Amino acid sequence: MTAFTLPGAEPTLLPGNGEAGCLLIHGFTAMPDEMLPLALHLHAQGHTSLCLRLPGHATRPDDLRRVTYRDWLTAVEDGIAILRGAARAVFVIGQSLGGMLALIAASRFTLHGVAALSVPFDPRFRQSRLLLQLIARLQPTIRKVAADRADPVGDRREADYPAYPAYPTITVLQIHPLRRELADALPHIRTPALLLQGTADATIPPESLLNLYSALQQTTRQMLWVKDAGHGITLDPHRQPAFDAITTFIRRITQPEEFP
Amino acid sequence: MRQPLIMPTAEPFYFPGDETACLLIHGFTGTPKEMRWMGEYLARAGHTVLGIRLAGHATHPDDLPRCKWQDWLASVEDGLNLLKGVARRTYVMGLSMGGILSLLAAARYPLAGVVAMSTPYALPPDPRLRYARLIARVMKTIAKGPPDWRDPAAGRDHADYPAYPVAGIAELADLLVEMRAALPAIRVPVLLIHSRADSGVLPENMERIYAALTTADKSMLWVENSSHVITREPDRETVFQAALDFIRRTGGADA
Numbered sequence: 001m002t003a004f005t006l007p008g009a010e011p012t013l014l015p016g017n018g019e020a021g022c023l024l025i026h027g028f029t030a031m032p033d034e035m036l037p038l039a040l041h042l043h044a045q046g047h048t049s050l051c052l053r054l055p056g057h058a059t060r061p062d063d064l065r066r067v068t069y070r071d072w073l074t075a076v077e078d079g080i081a082i083l084r085g086a087a088r089a090v091f092v093i094g095q096s097l098g099g100m101l102a103l104i105a106a107s108r109f110t111l112h113g114v115a116a117l118s119v120p121f122d123p124r125f126r127q128s129r130l131l132l133q134l135i136a137r138l139q140p141t142i143r144k145v146a147a148d149r150a151d152p153v154g155d156r157r158e159a160d161y162p163a164y165p166a167y168p169t170i171t172v173l174q175i176h177p178l179r180r181e182l183a184d185a186l187p188h189i190r191t192p193a194l195l196l197q198g199t200a201d202a203t204i205p206p207e208s209l210l211n212l213y214s215a216l217q218q219t220t221r222q223m224l225w226v227k228d229a230g231h232g233i234t235l236d237p238h239r240q241p242a243f244d245a246i247t248t249f250i251r252r253i254t255q256p257e258e259f260p
Numbered sequence: 261m262r263q264p265l266i267m268p269t270a271e272p273f274y275f276p277g278d279e280t281a282c283l284l285i286h287g288f289t290g291t292p293k294e295m296r297w298m299g300e301y302l303a304r305a306g307h308t309v310l311g312i313r314l315a316g317h318a319t320h321p322d323d324l325p326r327c328k329w330q331d332w333l334a335s336v337e338d339g340l341n342l343l344k345g346v347a348r349r350t351y352v353m354g355l356s357m358g359g360i361l362s363l364l365a366a367a368r369y370p371l372a373g374v375v376a377m378s379t380p381y382a383l384p385p386d387p388r389l390r391y392a393r394l395i396a397r398v399m400k401t402i403a404k405g406p407p408d409w410r411d412p413a414a415g416r417d418h419a420d421y422p423a424y425p426v427a428g429i430a431e432l433a434d435l436l437v438e439m440r441a442a443l444p445a446i447r448v449p450v451l452l453i454h455s456r457a458d459s460g461v462l463p464e465n466m467e468r469i470y471a472a473l474t475t476a477d478k479s480m481l482w483v484e485n486s487s488h489v490i491t492r493e494p495d496r497e498t499v500f501q502a503a504l505d506f507i508r509r510t511g512g513a514d515a
Contacts, residue, residue: 068323
């Protein structure tokens, strides 16, 4: 009788008026409810909102071991296909890893818009695959919280964030091919893009936002520094300017007559 | 590589409708496409329909062998969670392995009813089955039998993987153990549908599932002129109509 998904972390579909549909993609080791505040905000504007669950997430950290980046890309494709049945215009919105996936999707699908929050992007970044495999042998689990509560299977969530408290080191290897896919995708994106990053984000390279902005050359793009927000913008106390910017971004595309 | 990973025409599908939702589940190595006609039929009757893609399916055959049966059931769980936001009651309808997952879901989650089509009770006896995970290390796939479609046009247009991954068969066998244990725990209406001409999953499987069910409302429907994929075969309209009648009879139409 047990469910696999952690209680409260289930994927959600909030039906809207059929005009705009928003796919919301959470970050690495995070859970669908990371995006729920934004989904509720968009739903209140009449938009259909779908918070998907990336494979390996929101169940048990060990489930990440057999997941590859292909499964994450395919989960986004599932979400787009589902939203196409519910809305005329499809927007894909992701945070961190979810933002990488959103931008890659924007290079493969005809979308109405893409919003990427807190996406790490450093074109010069190199990490040795071999070294990471070695580290994964020596330290199979990366613990995000204090060691006294770091059992990766027993622990369900971080105390103050909807995310795993620990995750398999080897899964970091799956982010590498996505970095490459992202770098390949950016110059080909023709979907209007909104890029956001918190001024207090200590997790990703600070120049990520500017790097992404300059790599997106084939489309109309905007960027916004979210004042005082950290990496997880959707749950940050300073998120409101980001939510407002996303709402306006969608409106400008679905109701251009309102913006002479 | 700027191509989608999901095989064209094999994407999952969603049709918004009334407060009665149908979650449709395809079979092992199959794709959402084999459930799409059924989904369109139920949507025309006004119901909300979600045709999910099971983990590892409808992309590349290499994606399937690393999946465990729990990943497939988690795909079902995701679908049920999405439907919670748009409908008051949910029926689950599955073909073959999708039927196994439907029955297992009925024992684990609150559902309004189940339609299980062409569903196996057990895999055919084979001494290699016990060692399938070992065999999978040296033999990755096992060939599918020759096609026996009664509707050759639907067969030509079918989307699936060309072979069975041996590792997946081991998972399928474990999933069947779970299903057989779950059958007596099902308390919701169940409709079983099978073709007497099914040469992939022999007709006796339906009778064995029926016998193991203890739910108050269980029924069987035989069709004659179809092979395994009855949702795309000549009897499909009969199958779709039976599923719709089942919803109406079990209270799903008074939304």
